[in-house]
Amino acid sequence: MIKLTSPIAVVVLAAMVAMGPLATSMYLPAFPAMAETFGVGADRIQMTLSAYMIGLAIAQLLCGPLADRFGRKPLLLGGMALFCLGSVGCMFADSITVLFGYRFLQAFGAASGMVLAQAMIRDTFSPVDAAKKLAYMGSTTAIAPALAPVAGGALLVAFGWSSIFLALALYAALTLAVVSVGLPESLPRERRQTLHPRTVAGNYLAALGNRAFLAHALAVSLMFAGHYGFMSGAPFVLIELFAVPEAHFGWYFLFVVVAFITGNLLGARLTARVGGHRLILAGGSLLVLAGILVVSLVASGTDTVAAVIGPQVIYAIGSGMMMPQLIAGALAPFHHMAGTAASLLGFIQMGSAAATSALVGRLYDGTALPMVLVIAMAGAGALVAYLTLAQRPVMVPEPD
Numbered sequence: 001m002i003k004l005t006s007p008i009a010v011v012v013l014a015a016m017v018a019m020g021p022l023a024t025s026m027y028l029p030a031f032p033a034m035a036e037t038f039g040v041g042a043d044r045i046q047m048t049l050s051a052y053m054i055g056l057a058i059a060q061l062l063c064g065p066l067a068d069r070f071g072r073k074p075l076l077l078g079g080m081a082l083f084c085l086g087s088v089g090c091m092f093a094d095s096i097t098v099l100f101g102y103r104f105l106q107a108f109g110a111a112s113g114m115v116l117a118q119a120m121i122r123d124t125f126s127p128v129d130a131a132k133k134l135a136y137m138g139s140t141t142a143i144a145p146a147l148a149p150v151a152g153g154a155l156l157v158a159f160g161w162s163s164i165f166l167a168l169a170l171y172a173a174l175t176l177a178v179v180s181v182g183l184p185e186s187l188p189r190e191r192r193q194t195l196h197p198r199t200v201a202g203n204y205l206a207a208l209g210n211r212a213f214l215a216h217a218l219a220v221s222l223m224f225a226g227h228y229g230f231m232s233g234a235p236f237v238l239i240e241l242f243a244v245p246e247a248h249f250g251w252y253f254l255f256v257v258v259a260f261i262t263g264n265l266l267g268a269r270l271t272a273r274v275g276g277h278r279l280i281l282a283g284g285s286l287l288v289l290a291g292i293l294v295v296s297l298v299a300s301g302t303d304t305v306a307a308v309i310g311p312q313v314i315y316a317i318g319s320g321m322m323m324p325q326l327i328a329g330a331l332a333p334f335h336h337m338a339g340t341a342a343s344l345l346g347f348i349q350m351g352s353a354a355a356t357s358a359l360v361g362r363l364y365d366g367t368a369l370p371m372v373l374v375i376a377m378a379g380a381g382a383l384v385a386y387l388t389l390a391q392r393p394v395m396v397p398e399p400d
Helices: 007-025 028-038 042-070 072-091 096-124 127-159 162-182 197-208 211-241 246-274 276-299 305-331 335-363 369-389
Strands: none
Touching: 007 042, 007 072, 007 096, 007 127, 007 162, 007 211, 028 042, 028 127, 028 211, 028 246, 042 072, 042 096, 042 211, 042 335, 072 096, 072 162, 096 127, 096 162, 096 305, 096 335, 127 162, 127 246, 127 305, 197 211, 197 335, 211 246, 211 276, 211 305, 211 335, 211 369, 246 276, 246 305, 276 305, 276 369, 305 335, 305 369, 335 369
């Protein structure tokens, strides 16, 4: 068994988390081709991303309490099996409606890894150390979606869009095998929670009533919404508007993800020196700067790839700096119910991402302006939410 405090464990946890982002980014280059296959418009194809986000949001509300009751590992194994099944279903979908259904199922599986990896970090480390581990895990996790659109574009050109979902199914099967054999349970039996509805509801209400949780959760969710606004709109803006070849789309997306990794690593190195509060403020300022820059460029008629990708790189650096600090800050008060708190955090994140993806699809008018306006408002909202609700820049200490 792998020790949860080892670097290898962080890589395995990152592989579990990566299933969620992989299922969003790997098929992005195929949006126009899938729209043609199913005979639907851009807004309907973008709804497959929204359906996935809605599935993630709902699944995470269920996943946390179940994992706090039965342990992390059983939920992880079941989730990865569901993800594999959903991926195979997407592969053979013969209508957009069927695809919606299997994307929803795929999301239920992905939710387990996204929630429970964070909970296992919180089970194992103090809040400050958890922020560092989450930053390194975020950097490792980001490698997969960084390469996913490149791989997805290559698979699309060589074998068609259904091969992308076959690759996702194989990835899930391999991860399932590794976790089954090598990863230990992180939640001792004496710390497990009851599944009584009153207790579960009470735990969720306790988190929602915690001002520190709300400050961090709303900030990370709005930051996340801006990122998914870009993911939802970029395939049509770059491929249709700017005539970027499908096989090349992933390389532009790679710039953004590398920027996120850079922000993650920078935040991990600076956490102990400058503190999470200052990193959040610095990252939030970059989000606002990126929003002002991209709206100014696009509104002035500078409709180029660089005008969209350049500011998004700045947004991604700020996001990478903020995200681990915000997640750790949201979970810090809840050592006794980290799974439930992580579920609620994930629900808010994915709900905002689903709404943003749908909004960008609905507003798309053949220009980049609706997408960049949504991104700018989300980034500014993240900083405002944190500044409005955060009371003090300290994490809650470990209970004795």
